Amino acid sequence: MxxxxxxxxxxxxxxxxxxxxxxxxxxxxxxxxxxxxxGLTKGALYHHFTNKQAIGYAIVDEILGQDIMxxxxxxxxxxxxxxxxxxxxxxxxxxxxxxxxIEKGCPVNNLTQEMSPIDxxxxxRLEKVYQTWTxxxxxxxxxxxxxxxxxxxxxxxxxxxxxxxxxxxxxGVAKCCKEESVLDDMAECMRDYLISLLSQEGLSQVDxxxxxxx
Amino acid sequence: MxxxxxxxxxxxxxxxxxxxxxxxxxxxxxxxxxxxxxGLTKGALYHHFTNKQAIGYAIVDEILGQDIMxxxxxxxxxxxxxxxxxxxxxxxxxxxxxxxxIEKGCPVNNLTQEMSPIDxxxxxRLEKVYQTWTxxxxxxxxxxxxxxxxxxxxxxxxxxxxxxxxxxxxxGVAKCCKEESVLDDMAECMRDYLISLLSQEGLSQVDxxxxxxx
DNA sequence: ATATAAACAGACTAGTTGGTTTGTCAAATA
DNA sequence: TATTTGACAAACCAACTAGTCTGTTTATAT
Numbered sequence: 001m002x003x004x005x006x007x008x009x010x011x012x013x014x015x016x017x018x019x020x021x022x023x024x025x026x027x028x029x030x031x032x033x034x035x036x037x038x039g040l041t042k043g044a045l046y047h048h049f050t051n052k053q054a055i056g057y058a059i060v061d062e063i064l065g066q067d068i069m070x071x072x073x074x075x076x077x078x079x080x081x082x083x084x085x086x087x088x089x090x091x092x093x094x095x096x097x098x099x100x101x102i103e104k105g106c107p108v109n110n111l112t113q114e115m116s117p118i119d120x121x122x123x124x125r126l127e128k129v130y131q132t133w134t135x136x137x138x139x140x141x142x143x144x145x146x147x148x149x150x151x152x153x154x155x156x157x158x159x160x161x162x163x164x165x166x167x168x169x170x171x172g173v174a175k176c177c178k179e180e181s182v183l184d185d186m187a188e189c190m191r192d193y194l195i196s197l198l199s200q201e202g203l204s205q206v207d208x209x210x211x212x213x214x
Numbered sequence: 215m216x217x218x219x220x221x222x223x224x225x226x227x228x229x230x231x232x233x234x235x236x237x238x239x240x241x242x243x244x245x246x247x248x249x250x251x252x253g254l255t256k257g258a259l260y261h262h263f264t265n266k267q268a269i270g271y272a273i274v275d276e277i278l279g280q281d282i283m284x285x286x287x288x289x290x291x292x293x294x295x296x297x298x299x300x301x302x303x304x305x306x307x308x309x310x311x312x313x314x315x316i317e318k319g320c321p322v323n324n325l326t327q328e329m330s331p332i333d334x335x336x337x338x339r340l341e342k343v344y345q346t347w348t349x350x351x352x353x354x355x356x357x358x359x360x361x362x363x364x365x366x367x368x369x370x371x372x373x374x375x376x377x378x379x380x381x382x383x384x385x386g387v388a389k390c391c392k393e394e395s396v397l398d399d400m401a402e403c404m405r406d407y408l409i410s411l412l413s414q415e416g417l418s419q420v421d422x423x424x425x426x427x428x
Numbered sequence: 429a430t431a432t433a434a435a436c437a438g439a440c441t442a443g444t445t446g447g448t449t450t451g452t453c454a455a456a457t458a
Numbered sequence: 459t460a461t462t463t464g465a466c467a468a469a470c471c472a473a474c475t476a477g478t479c480t481g482t483t484t485a486t487a488t
Contacts, residue, residue, distance in 0.1 A: 004453095004454070004455085004464090004466075006464080006466090023332060025239065025241060025328055027238075027239060027242050028328075028332070030444090030445070031446060031447085032444090040467090041467050042446090042447075042448085042467085042469095043449095043451095043465085043466050044465070044467075045466095046446095046447070047465060047466060051447075052446065052447090103331045104331050109386060110328075113323065113327040113386055114239055114242075114324075114327065116317065116390035117237055117317045117319070118237060118242070123390045127390045130387065130390065130391070155399075155403075159403055161387065161396060161399055161403075162380075162399075162400045165380065165400050166384075169378075169380050169381065169384070169386065170376070170379040170383070172323060172326060172382055172383065173326070173344065173375070173378065175326055176326045176330035176341045176344065178341070185369075185371065185372040185375055189373055189376035193407060196410070216435095216436085216483075216484075218434090218435060218483090220434075223435080223436085244475075244476090245475075245476060246474090246475075246476090255436070255438060256477080256478085257435080257436050257438065257479095258435070258437075260476095260478080261435060262435090265477075266475095266477090
């Protein structure tokens with residue numbers, strides 16, 4: 001008797017597809033590879049998804065969007081100091097990644113670069129991810145301004161977009177650099193920039209050990 | 215009698231291929247499309263290139279590498295103030311681009327995100343491009359420090375890499391944003407950061423009209 | 429003028445790729 | 459219990475795709 005669990009099957013497909021897309025891109029991802037990795041057949045896959053595109057869309061909407069919520073939006077919403085929290089998230093993400101993971105970069109950025117110019121459905125979905133992402137950063141910065149820890153002469157929305165862009169740029173450039181030191185050099189500059197967003201009050205509140213490495 | 219010009223034929227192939235790759239990526243580029251666009255045949259194309267990969271490699275080595283030399287390395291080498299020159303190049307590039315060009319992004323970044331994790335040949339070539347690019351920025355910053363226009367407490371190499379990464383990040387994020395204002399918002403923050411790299415002397419030397427828009 | 433090699437033209441092919449179709453089996457439903 | 463439907467299995471297919479092969483035309487060297 002074969003155990004049937006449609007939800008698990010669907011998740012297995014998406015997980016395998018994301019892993020393939022992460023490395024090879026959406027166009028480079030092959031449906032047959034997903035089948036081999038999951039042990040499923042065409043019948044199963046095309047029962048859950050109308051076509052390859054639908055798999056890609058579901059990954060952005062469900063997995064990637066959810067990931068950003070957990071890793072960024074949640075922590076930033078709870079944070080009293082957005083700059084410190086931003087740095088902490090970056091350092092956590094960095095710590096959990098080895099060389100081959102650095103080479104693969106950020107799935108959101110990868111898909112944006114590859115698909116947004118040629119598939120409006122992807123573009124719309126990825127734009128939505130960016131909006132919630134930057135929205136959370138902007139809101140946390142605004143709260144930081146109101147709390148007096150962040151400089152009040154900055155534009156939260158603009159800085160939030162710039163922060164996210166710089167982060168994606170760093171991860172993106174690091175993809176083609178053999179030495180991991182390049183990544184850390186860029187991260188160091190980003191950290192300096194982030195700290196420059198703090199007000200005098202915010203600076204004095206920051207733990208010493210967060211500043212000492214600069 | 216058909217006029218034969220092998221050099222021109224080769225260039226035509228590379229130009230058409232770059233245009234296709236710029237929009238669809240290397241994997242999304244189709245050899246047949248190149249043939250249709252150029253009016254050439256398989257025989258001609260495979261006389262000049264051993265395979266599709268060789269076309270991609272040639273584009274990075276010859277066209278993209280050359281482009282960076284002309285647009286960035288040259289101007290920066292001649293520049294007395296790297297910060298001002300950097301801003302000027304950015305603004306020139308921005309001014310020459312419409313919405314659909316913004317959507318396509320930077321070919322160097324696109325290829326990096328797509329190909330560097332799955333093709334070592336691409337990665338090596340793109341890394342070389344980044345090295346000359348960041349090298350030129352770093353050298354100009356160092357000269358700026360020596361001339362007293364750039365702050366002497368910054369690390370030229372690290373800042374150069376960060377600047378390039380941020381630039382690529384901005385261009386990359388802008389690819390999936392409908393409103394062009396997002397691009398300009400991010401660019402404004404980048405400009406602020408660039409200006410923050412100037413020393414007191416450098417700041418006083420900067421034209422008023424370059425600073426007024428901030 | 430002739431030989432040789434470079435620069436093509438274009439039909440052909442082998443392997444791939446996303447997707448379809450038909451059928452089976454288990455579970456919910458009536 | 460009978461029946462319908464959801465969840466798969468797997469053979470099949472048409473379109474595509476990079477690359478090859480043979481032949482032809484043009485340029486170049488002698």
